[in-house]
């Protein structure tokens with residue numbers, strides 16, 4: 001089962017947001033945000049520890065957390081949710097509209113959602129309202145449109161946490177998530193849950209604390225919107241058609257269309273209830289059987305995008321995809337020496353508990369000025385790491401750094417300093433808007449630096465917050481392949497960087513990859529599973545991934 005920490009942190013974050021919207025004291029807002037961060041980063045399951053032992057959690061917050069753990073909510077949050085409907089919170093996500101104006105529109109004009117705001121503008125109800133001129137109206141309409149296009153999607157980390165909570169919360173004989181989440185897309189628009197169990201489950205579902213609004217409800221399907229603004233569809237399916245339903249609702253649409261062509265050629269029918277030859281059931285209970293009956297092995301959900309997987313399956317030539325079990329280490333992680341929140345000792349112990357056979361600590365380098373890194377600090381850390389090594393005979397500790405690629409492609413330290421590190425990750429952390437030519441030259445120069453092993457989070461995108469940089473990726477990947485520089489798949493779910501389409505492109509150029517957590521806290525180490533999702537969607541095998549290699553092969557790659 002999922003740890004309770006993320007759910008608790010999300011509730012505190014939400015409370016902080018609502019508290020701020022309703023004119024709450026900024027100092028207290030920050031203390032709730034800080035507590036949320038500390039709990040999310042706390043290594044143990046908060047449901048099994050004393051909440052008060054988490055640094056930054058005082059008595060008032062601890063009480064709320066305890067109530068949340070008991071019943072999935074706390075009174076003050078319930079009150080604010082009532083005061084500020086979910087639609088009003090979506091209003092604040094319109095780029096040109098702040099929280100104060102959103103609350104004003106709700107209280108003065110009854111505008112309770114972006115849709116209601118568009119309507120109010122259309123009806124001229126904002127005319128003459130102080131602070132809302134014609135220019136503002138125009139901007140708001142543009143903002144609403146933009147919101148509709150993007151904000152219904154959340155990154156895979158948010159969706160996965162929610163889906164796992166839902167799956168754990170319902171009294172089903174069998175329950176699983178399907179849809180784009182099962183395919184491990186990096187953003188998810190809605191969550192599809194399939195279940196076998198009593199119809200009464202629908203009532204349980206509607207009453208769950210994560211539900212903000214019931215959109216539609218029937219015996220077979222119930223749709224709700226959660227407090228995150230995400231739509232969740234719960235379908236109760238017959239036990240005998242479980243496999244067909246999973247196949248159908250996992251998609252993608254394009255994959256299923258292609259599959260149906262094969263079905264039709266056989267004169268059969270495929271639906272969410274099964275694969276049928278007239279009235280005869282060919283396959284229904286097991287997903288594997290559906291594929292087998294069509295002359296192919298089971299296709300992993302991460303490949304189901306109609307990107308050649310059906311043809312490969314028919315030839316029995318599907319790749320043996322890299323899995324989380326294949327990973328033997330992590331090559332990009334941080335500690336509290338820079339912007340991490342856990343100590344070196346705690347991070348290393350947690351990495352060891354994950355069963356890694358090697359682990360690199362790569363704190364930030366000096367050019368990221370706010371991290372106040374110095375060579376002395378780095379060398380001191382190296383000594384500490386070497387001393388720690390004695391306690392971990394079966395895990396090789398690597399001392400690394402995350403360098404900053406300057407606008408001209410150079411990095412923080414001269415060659416002789418770089419040579420002292422076991423692993424150098426080099427990343428772009430500034431000057432994101434350089435021209436395509438400049439950015440391409442910048443990456444190529446970093447690849448050509450013989451001390452740089454890995455390009456960290458290459459596109460620098462933050463999902464929903466920062467667009468990817470513009471570069472000629474073909475040229476960058478050619479340089480990476482030529483120089484033996486690995487491209488990173490940064491597994492942090494709001495980065496998911498490289499994204500799977502660029503991984504696939506890089507793979508064509510012969511590039512190797514490093515699937516890293518970029519952890520800044522102990523729980524982040526588990527994010528590697530999202531990187532695995534990206535790698536699988538790009539058809540990678542274990543041989544393509546340097547941190548799936550045995551230690552000796554990795555050390556050769558690193559020139560050690």
Ligand SMILES: [Zn+2]
Nearest residue numbers: 402427456457
């Ligand atoms: Zn970075």
Ligand SMILES: [Zn+2]
Nearest residue numbers: 332334402518
């Ligand atoms: Zn990093």
